[in-house]
Structures are given as C-alpha cells and as structure tokens.
Amino acid sequence: MTGEPVLYSTDLVAGYIPGVNILNGCNITAYPGELIGIIGPNGAGKSTFLKAVFGQVNIRSGTIHLKGDDITGLKADKLVTKGVGMVPQNNNVFPTLSIEENLEMGLFQRPKVWAERFEFVTELFPELASRRKQRAGSLSGGERQMVAMARALMMDPSVLLLDEPSAGLSPVRQDETFLRVHQINRAGVSVIMVEQNARRCLQICDRAYVLDQGTDAYTGTGRELLKDPKVTELYLGTLAADVDADKKARGV
Ligand SMILES: Nc1ncnc2c1ncn2[C@@H]1O[C@H](COP(=O)(O)OP(=O)(O)O)[C@@H](O)[C@H]1O
Numbered sequence: 001m002t003g004e005p006v007l008y009s010t011d012l013v014a015g016y017i018p019g020v021n022i023l024n025g026c027n028i029t030a031y032p033g034e035l036i037g038i039i040g041p042n043g044a045g046k047s048t049f050l051k052a053v054f055g056q057v058n059i060r061s062g063t064i065h066l067k068g069d070d071i072t073g074l075k076a077d078k079l080v081t082k083g084v085g086m087v088p089q090n091n092n093v094f095p096t097l098s099i100e101e102n103l104e105m106g107l108f109q110r111p112k113v114w115a116e117r118f119e120f121v122t123e124l125f126p127e128l129a130s131r132r133k134q135r136a137g138s139l140s141g142g143e144r145q146m147v148a149m150a151r152a153l154m155m156d157p158s159v160l161l162l163d164e165p166s167a168g169l170s171p172v173r174q175d176e177t178f179l180r181v182h183q184i185n186r187a188g189v190s191v192i193m194v195e196q197n198a199r200r201c202l203q204i205c206d207r208a209y210v211l212d213q214g215t216d217a218y219t220g221t222g223r224e225l226l227k228d229p230k231v232t233e234l235y236l237g238t239l240a241a242d243v244d245a246d247k248k249a250r251g252v
C-alpha cells in the first residue's frame, strides 16, 4: 500500500501493572479503506492493543498516529472527536436506553448531524430504524453488537476499532456479523478488527497481523496468512490433521 496510513502504531510498548509490559513493540498500520484483522492466541495482547490506541492503557514507549497526527496517550473522549471509533467486546450498549437513545449517545459531541448519520447507519442496519424505540437490553447478543457498531459509526470515524464482534454469537449470527463488518468497510470506513475466529477474520480482511506475546509476529494479506503453513500450524489449529493422525495411529 502507498499513501498516508489512517492509523499506525510504531514500536508500541504498553501495560497495566508497573514493570509488566503486555505490548512489546507492536507495529500495526491501517491504510484508508482497509479492513485490518488482528488475530492471535488468548492473552496475546489483542484487546490491549485496541485499548492502547483508545487511550485506556498506559503507553510506555512508541507512538500512535492518526492521519499524520501523533495521538499517543490522548484520552478516549478526545480520540472520539478526532475520528477514532471503538466497540469494546463487552458492555457496549446502554441496556436501559432505547436503540435510538443509544445512537444519540454515540453522537453526543455533534448533535446537529443526527439526521445524516442516522440515515447512514440505518442504511447499514435497517432493522435499527424500524425498532428504534426498543430497549437495547431486550435485544439478542447479535443485535446488541449491531447497535454498538452503529453507535460508534454515528461520529463518522476515520477508523473503527472492533474487539471480537463475533464472540458469544451462534455460528449463523457470527456469519451475519462478519458480513456487516464487511459492509461497513465497503461503505468507506477503515476498520481494525480483533477476532478469535481467525479463519473467518482472514477470509474477509484485506490484511492481517498475528499478535503473539505483544508483538506483531506475522503480517500479510488475509489470503496469504490463510495459506501460510507456519500461521496455520501455530495459530489456526490443525484439528482435521490431528484427527487424521489420531485415526491412523489407532488403525481406523
Ligand atoms: N486490566 C488489566 N490489568 C492487568 N492485566 C491485564 C488487564 N487486562 C488484561 N491484562 C493482561 O494482559 C494480557 C493480554 O490481555 P488481552 O489484551 O486481553 O489479550 P487478548 O485480547 O489477546 O486475549 C493478559 O495476560 C491479561 O491477563
């Protein structure tokens, strides 16, 4: 890719507890319009990376840039106005508020553009318009995920950060969520998505990073990583091959 990245981190080191680094020099870049995937084992620091970008973890060294501006260490409210949208993995809707009120919360810093943004998000999520008065707490996990994404999109972010949007959903709902993420990206929004469902993630993203122990261990296009034997062996699981080997060993 050429041109200026929409977001990039350089040698990012960050952590929660003094003396313990969770990110150990993490370099991740997203160019405008890209759908970037971040996969990797549990505890690798994937959520920590998103939280570090979103001003929720102490950054010890390294930098984060958004469209050329150094945004290292800025707080979440400032980042939202600068164009970073974040959908955390849990507790990402206000359950006692209606769908419409949740979307209004997303737009609290720019109430004047409500009509335009409401139209944009309900084109992506038509069911939110027809059910706008429904309480978010009464929705299914998949529907809440859509409300959370829609809320983040209300601010017209330059980059949308998604933490495991498919987690906890049924396989059918997972597929639907991946399709929605793809549609959001096709509508022109750059996306950085962390996913435990590595295969699905690699199937839809333009480029991806494998995060291991807080470092970007591998990167490439989704297709390249799906075909990379090292990535397959270490991170995608080889259940089918293991079952075959087991059958062979047992002579069945
Ligand atoms: N709030 C926290 N305080 C202290 N340690 C944390 C906190 N959140 C996460 N960690 C630790 O950071 C490491 C990476 O966690 P995380 O970024 O959530 O991993 P991933 O999202 O890749 O599964 C883990 O060892 C986890 O225990």
Ligand SMILES: [Mg+2]
Pocket (backbone or CB within 6 Å): 046, 047, 048
């Ligand atoms: Mg996580």
